[in-house]
Amino acid sequence: MKNVLLIASEAVPFIKTGGLADVAGSLPKYFDKTKFDVRVMIPKYTCIPWEYREKMVYKTHFYIDLAWRTQYVGVFELEWNGVTFYFIDNEFYFGGNKPYSWIHEDIEKFAFFSKAALSALPVLGFRPDIIHCNDWQTGLIPVYLKERFSQGEFYQGIKSIMTIHNLKFQGIWDLKKVKDITGLPDEYFTSDKLEAYDDANYLKGGIVYADRVTTVSETYAEEIKTPFYGENLDGLMRARSNVLSGIVNGIDTDLLDPETDTHIPYHFSVDDLSGKAKDKAALQERLGLPVREDVPVIGMVSRLTDQKGFDLVVNELHNILQHDVQIVLLGTGYSDYENSFSWFAHAYPEKMSANITFNLELAQQIYAGCDIFLMPSAFEPCGLSQMMSMRYGTLPVVSEVGGLRDTVEPYNPVTGSGTGFSFGNFSGYWMVQTLEKALDVYENHAEAWKQLQHNAMTRDFSWDTASLAYVDLYKQLV
Ligand code: ADP
DSSP states (O other): OEEEEEEOSOBTTTBOSSHHHHHHHHGGGGSOTTTEEEEEEEEOOTTSOHHHHTTOEEEEEEEEEETTEEEEEEEEEEEETTEEEEEEEOHHHHOSSSSOOOHHHHHHHHHHHHHHHHHHHHHHTOOOSEEEEESGGGTHHHHHHHHTGGGSGGGTTOEEEEEESOTTOOOEEEHHHHHHHHOOOGGGSSTTTTEETTEEEHHHHHHHHSSEEEESOHHHHHHTTSTTTSTTOHHHHHHTTTTEEEOOOOBOTTTSOTTTOTTSSSOOBTTBTHHHHHHHHHHHHHTTOOOOSSSOEEEEEEEESGGGTHHHHHHHHHHHTTSSOEEEEEEEEOHHHHHHHHHHHHHOTTTEEEEOSOOHHHHHHHHHHOSEEEEOOSOOSSOSHHHHHHHTTOEEEEESSHHHHHHOOBOBTTTTBOSBEEESSOSHHHHHHHHHHHHHHHHHOHHHHHHHHHHHHHSOOBHHHHHHHHHHHHHHHO
16 A cells, blocks of 8 residues: 655645646545555635535644744644545635735745645654645645655655646745745755746746656646746756656546536436537526527636637637627636626627636536637646536637647547547637637538537546556656
8 A cells, every 4th residue: 555645735625726626636536545545735725615624623733933933733634535635724824715815925835835744744644655746836845855854764765746737837936035934955046956047946846856747748748848838947847857747637527527517407418418408508598698509609717817828819709709609708817808808798798708707616507508618728738628628518629739739639520530629820810710610510510510529528538547647657656
């Protein structure tokens, strides 16, 4: 039996702002429990809904030093779907109504979390063979592990993995301040360690000190070795290429199942799509759009940022809205995008619905009730939304980058194969061309559309398969 501790800043169902939470909350369920004891550790944010917090069981508390402060660390535990979750408690850092705040606060918050997480292990009596870190918030863990903890007998031989869910976010802050906060000695702040371009960089520390580095798709693992996608760390990624690999995410197919999903009004399956038509009508009705079966509904569920290609969408939206289509958007993010979409919804009330909010239930209703899912990302480490939409028979139109390239097979009109539509050249022109191709198949080739839906809904996006690559990785390490 091998012990693994997966540490992250968010995990479903407790707290979620993006795909990281889906991965941290669902992957651990899928390991063979006779071979791996995989547990998860996240902060005990006060914004975790009370229905979960009230069930958490107090385990222990102690104090650690951080900068000039001595800080309380509480540890709570909750078993959820057969997985043990630990929660690090400290309301000074994890209070407030959202998990992240300003970067300078987060820099100290996650230094605390990293040190507290490692310090808690002997107290909990859980010695992981592998600590699996995720994104910059946990980047200091491999560093601390090497620098101070590995001298203790308990920690000797513990391996670490750093998984990059998005290289754009690195946890960069003033070097002097980070030295002060972390208490790490000067020699850790050189350009081959934590320093990058005169600042301190948490993710870089994790990448340098982890035993293995992974990212969430094979294509992205290659892309980040190039200056275009490398976010200034492409040199480091090339230097670490001998320990770097890409493992495509899965999705929680138990929860995300059109036959049982409790968030959608009508259920359906690949053999009987009649429920999907009803979900479409229900979505149109809920959002105040004309209830019409024949009109193609294009959905988007996303953070509204440049990464997701929204400048292309906003630039082309007038153009797209000249077609007989309906567009449903759910997302929050940059205010420019929020305002633009709200404006279009106002200008085209019969065709466009902009929902500037975070709503998990509406997200599922969009995956289920739309015909097409638009996701023209400028870069995409993996992307989960396109897999979710395919699982619900909603065909994605995507750019061929990162995980989108690895998970969406473009339609081949000769063989009828494919699970969606994609374009290689990142431009508004090609996005519209590809969307029009999808609309043409939808409107004029019903049999081909059905076949594509069948292909998409039966493709294996489950963690049952995706987790096997992590099993291999864990086995190689211990
Ligand atoms: P990223 O992690 O880059 O934001 P992913 O596609 O990997 O993108 O994952 C996004 C996840 O967040 C999906 O589960 C998606 O459904 C969800 N999501 C994004 N925006 C919203 C929103 N406004 N309301 C509900 N869920 C959302």
